[in-house]
């Protein structure tokens with residue numbers, strides 16, 4: 001399994017997962033043109049994308065689906081409420097592959113688990129992908145989890161992400177920078193910091209620190225707010241943890257991505 005964050009911030013999110021038998025996107029929150037450019041940088045042609053897995057219907061996760069699905073025809077996996085919220089915004093009817101939140105299902109050589117996350121969308125989910133037979137050295141079991149857009153992290157989520165090799169978790173805002181931000185009205189600040197909004201840097205750190213004996217080799221801090229967060233703020237919050245754990249904690253700068261690399 002190989003994985004890359006194509007890009008991540010409050011204004012656009014997408015990941016690329018490549019296995020022996022498929023290439024899939026996790027969310028597609030950039031224009032089709034940008035997605036194609038990001039894929040090209042990683043030597044993947046857009047026609048090769050077999051499916052898009054959608055976490056929820058917010059624009060920063062679905063912006064490219066309409067044109068990308070129309071041009072290249074990938075299957076689109078989502079739960080029914082999310083699909084229902086997205087379909088009216090699309091120029092075509094993609095091949096929807098509906099799953100129930102909380103269920104586990106297979107696609108090609110992937111096993112996918114979806115789980116509820118607390119966020120102000122119709123039925124938002126975190127996703128966990130597993131591949132590999134685990135029966136020999138050449139097909140080890142590898143797992144990746146994608147958990148962004150959550151107001152808080154219940155214990156059930158901590159349990160879900162403990163055994164993945166690569167974890168993408170949101171570290172959205174610095175509370176002080178959010179409070180000081182002159183452009184966001186009070187109601188929006190309440191929404192972001194509320195129980196169905198986004199994870200602050202310290203909440204993300206607390207989540208990571210709360211999990212004993214994680215299997216992680218890489219943790220990506222993603223979905224950073226461009227106005228209400230900074231690399232310095234993230235670094236300050238995670239400094240202690242970074243110094244005391246055996247896995248890499250990498251910050252995805254607002255709007256940037258990561259190279260395609262083995263999970």
Ligand SMILES: [Zn+2]
Nearest residue numbers: 056058119149
């Ligand atoms: Zn969202």
Ligand SMILES: [Zn+2]
Nearest residue numbers: 010058060149
């Ligand atoms: Zn988002």
